[in-house]
Amino acid sequence: MGKNIQLKVKSSFVKNIKVGYPLITEDAILNMKDVKEEGTIIELVDDNQRFLGKGYYGKQNKGRGWVLSQNQHELFDVTFFEKKLKLAIEHRTSLFNNPKTTAFRVFNGEGDGVGGCTIDFYAGYYVISWYSEGVYKFKNDIIQALTKLVDVKGLYEKKRFASQGTYMEDDDFVSGEKAPEPLLVKENDINFAVYLNDGAMVGIFLDQRDVRKTIHDSYSKGKSVLNTFSYTGAFSVAAVLGGATRTTSVDLANRSKSKTIEQFSVNGIDFEAQDIMVEDVFHYFKYAVRKQLKFDLVILDPPSFARSKKHTFSAGKDYPDLLMQAISITEKKGVIVASSNCSTFGMTKFKGFIEKAFKQTGSTYKIREEFSLPEDYKTIDEFKEGNYLKVVFIEKLT
Known part of the structure; x- marks a missing residue:
């Protein structure tokens, strides 16, 4: 170098x-x-x-x-990365020892001392994500350090530094044994099908583990649930297993339907008893208002930025409008799970969005619970942006 x-x-x-x-x-x-x-x-x-x-x-x-x-004489070699990884692995000991959860983050970039690189664990397999060509130059040292510390059944990588934001690799497999497709992992005893060699996203967002558990344990029983921007339906699965009477999963991506069917199926759920819709969420809101549909639990977890043929959504600008539409189809005493992974604003501003939306609809609310990143997504106080996840459980009072 x-x-x-x-x-x-x-x-x-x-x-x-x-x-x-x-x-x-x-x-x-x-x-x-x-x-x-x-x-x-x-x-x-x-x-x-x-x-x-x-x-x-x-x-x-x-x-x-x-x-x-902050040591001028520090060498960024295998020994350096081994020290960082060892501390990170020790921090996740309880997760490694938990048979009910076999998918979690092992190394969280700057939170664990090396910005630009994350490592996730999936039932014995590891996935390293590289966020710049710069950190990728340390690939061999980081992999050597990892394999010295843990038994790596198979190793995959995600290069997230492609030009124009496109994903650049056809094959993410690096070494060891290839994972089955799908690979079944557990999260709080719920099964999820993941595909480690299927592009940038494997099928589940691990940072929402605590939120899914809370939906399952405390907010689903006997409830009708709308899961918007549903991706592969992970929140819907948690809701059904928590006793929801029916779920409706809505996502614009064509593959979301087959992926959601799969997630229901690997948990023994009859997917035909659930509604799975390939539709623009904003179109669905209008449809729901027209049909006078109401839900007990509405989950909003949009991407920070999204574009469809008729809509462009930017979380920092458009979240209050999204919330207003959700409020209109939430039952009185129902709950909205408002979530954002946008790192350009914090929880205070996010709560401001909530207040604005309810004020404009003339409804009242109370905050039941709030979440940020789970313990395996380690963050540091010196870098507030790293703690990007904001989730608020909001009860609609009137």
Whole structure:
């Protein structure tokens, strides 16, 4: 990777770096043009050449790299990554020892000390996600460190740094034994079918584990449930197994129907007794209002940004409107599960969206519960953006 490059931090950003803010942004650096190759080791200094931190250069969204150490003499080798991974694995001991849950996050990027890289566990198989070409330069060292610490049945990788946001690999398999298709994993004793070699997403979002458990345990029994932006229907499965009378799953993607049928089937649920619709969620809301449909539980988990033929949805701008439509088809005393994984705003602003939506509809509400990321999605206080998940259980009072 060549010699280390020294980058000068603008004075207004020095304090952040000193207290442990790990993301290196272009607007924080005076001489970013001095570094050309992703994966280059960079040393951050202030105006007086005082050392601030050491990391690597890698383009990831608005970021241009991550600080990995505040030790100027740190070497980013197998030993370094082994130490980070060992601590991360120890932090997940209870999950590794839980036979009822066999899918979870083992390493959560900057939360575990190496921004730009995550590792997930699926019933003995591991999936590493690389978020920049820069971190991918450390691939061999990270894999070597991982295989020294745990028994890796099979290893897969997801390269998430393709140009124009497209997924670039046809084959994600790296080494070991190939996983069956589907691979059945458990989450709180619920079965989920995942496909480790099927593009960027494997079939379940692991960060919603606590939310699915809460829906199953406390909000489903005897309830009618609408699951919007339903993907493979994981929330619907949790609701049915929790005693829901009927679920309706709505997603625009054609494959969502067959995937949802599969998730019901691997749990012994009669999918024909559930409604699974390939439809624009916004169209469905209008249909539900027209047909005077009401639900006891409405789940809203939209992507941060989505585009269909007639709608463009941006969470930071359009979430209040989405909530207003959900309120109109939620029964009195019903519950809306409002969720967002958009990292550009926090829980305070999200609650502001909720207040705005209810005020505009003339309805009243109370917040029953709220969630952020589960324990395996480790975050650090110095990087608030890393704790991106916001989920609020809202009871509609009137």
